[in-house]
Amino acid sequence: MDAQKFDYLLRQGDNALILSQQLSQLCGKGPALEEDMALTNVALDLLGQTRMWLSYAGELEGQGRDEDQLAYLRDVRAFRNCLLVEQPNGDYAQVMVRQFLFDTWHYFLMRGLLSSSDRRIAEIAEKSLKEVTYHLRRSGDLVVRLGDGTELSHAKMQAAVDELWTWSGELFVYDETDQAMVAQGVAPAAEPLHAAFLQHVAEVFEEATLRMPAAGAYMQRGGKQGRHGERLGYLLAEMQFLQRAYPGVAW
Amino acid sequence: MSKEWPLWEVFIRSQHGLAHKHVGSLHAPDAAMAVNNARDVYTRRNEGVSIWVVKAADIVASSPGDKDALFEPSNSKVYRHPTFFPMPEEVKNL
Numbered sequence: 001m002d003a004q005k006f007d008y009l010l011r012q013g014d015n016a017l018i019l020s021q022q023l024s025q026l027c028g029k030g031p032a033l034e035e036d037m038a039l040t041n042v043a044l045d046l047l048g049q050t051r052m053w054l055s056y057a058g059e060l061e062g063q064g065r066d067e068d069q070l071a072y073l074r075d076v077r078a079f080r081n082c083l084l085v086e087q088p089n090g091d092y093a094q095v096m097v098r099q100f101l102f103d104t105w106h107y108f109l110m111r112g113l114l115s116s117s118d119r120r121i122a123e124i125a126e127k128s129l130k131e132v133t134y135h136l137r138r139s140g141d142l143v144v145r146l147g148d149g150t151e152l153s154h155a156k157m158q159a160a161v162d163e164l165w166t167w168s169g170e171l172f173v174y175d176e177t178d179q180a181m182v183a184q185g186v187a188p189a190a191e192p193l194h195a196a197f198l199q200h201v202a203e204v205f206e207e208a209t210l211r212m213p214a215a216g217a218y219m220q221r222g223g224k225q226g227r228h229g230e231r232l233g234y235l236l237a238e239m240q241f242l243q244r245a246y247p248g249v250a251w
Numbered sequence: 252m253s254k255e256w257p258l259w260e261v262f263i264r265s266q267h268g269l270a271h272k273h274v275g276s277l278h279a280p281d282a283a284m285a286v287n288n289a290r291d292v293y294t295r296r297n298e299g300v301s302i303w304v305v306k307a308a309d310i311v312a313s314s315p316g317d318k319d320a321l322f323e324p325s326n327s328k329v330y331r332h333p334t335f336f337p338m339p340e341e342v343k344n345l
Contacts, residue, residue, distance in 0.1 A: 032256070034277050034288040041291050138287050145280055 004180040005118070006060050007080060008187065010070070011177075011224055012124075013053030014081035017071055018232070019102060020046035021239050022089055031092055038138060042099070045131040052124045072243035076226075076233045083223035084167040086232045093146060093156035094164065100139040101168045101201070107136045108196045112188025121186060140204045147208025154209065161210055169219025172197070177224075258307040259285040261292075263299040271303050279304075 023043035030036025054067035113125035147157045172194040181187035256278040262271035279285035285304040
């Protein structure tokens with residue numbers, strides 16, 4: 001088995017899975033009916049993408065684990081999601097800024113993966129990109145409206161940007177796994193991805209009258225290697241409860 | 252600005268060649284977000300190929316009180332209704 005590719009697939013699947021779970025927790029609690037439905041739509045899209053990534057990971061691993069076992073029976077240290085997606089839902093500004101930063105990275109990554117040397121990955125990227133394009137449009141639109149909205153909404157959005165920025169850098173710090181994927185032509189290189197990310201974020205923030213955090217700000221890392229904040233444990237406890245309590249239970 | 256988002260009426264065209272049909276309404280801060288919201292609320296199951304949104308306040312409607320004056324006269328004059336023409340079978344969607 002290609003352990004690094006397995007790892008890379010887990011990272012994609014876990015990012016989508018954890019963010020989907022976070023957004024699902026807001027179901028019924030959105031600030032307006034329209035927002036509530038939009039968030040849960042995004043959560044469902046991400047869950048569908050999770051399934052594609054993790055089922056491929058399970059096949060590649062070849063030990064008979066399917067996507068459900070990978071999602072529900074791994075412990076927290078085995079999760080490979082970035083730290084950004086495990087940040088708390090907080091207020092709606094935090095939800096939207098987290099979503100926008102993730103969507104921007106996600107969009108450019110999926111575009112890069114379209115030309116992956118791994119055909120299966122390219123196919124998953126192509127399916128995902130249609131959804132991700134809409135996610136990015138929607139979260140960007142909301143960042144502009146809330147950032148350039150009232151004094152209060154602007155202050156909340158700026159606070160969310162300043163707080164969440166430090167979790168965004170990890171996405172562009174390539175470790176051995178990422179570098180091996182770039183070398184094999186599976187994944188796009190970090191630098192152009194990072195440049196595209198920064199440019200899009202800067203454009204949207206300018207329209208939203210939000211201050212872009214200074215270049216070279218300190219960035220947290222570790223999620224991709226399985227070092228998570230304690231919050232992720234609680235999130236998994238809720239998400240995995242049913243399969244842990246009733247192993248093998250099916251719908 | 253009022254604290255409530257304005258109301259928008261949503262029209263969806265379900266397939267090419269058919270007219271947009273009113274499907275419901277929603278709240279949104281502006282037109283672009285109304286289109287986004289319409290997509291999320293009304294078109295998630297392949298319902299549409301095109302979305303129109305119109306501010307509900309911009310729709311001018313007839314008043315129910317005017318019903319007799321506006322609609323009644325035609326009912327008693329059968330010659331106003333094109334019901335005496337046989338329809339060719341080839342004509343669809345009429």
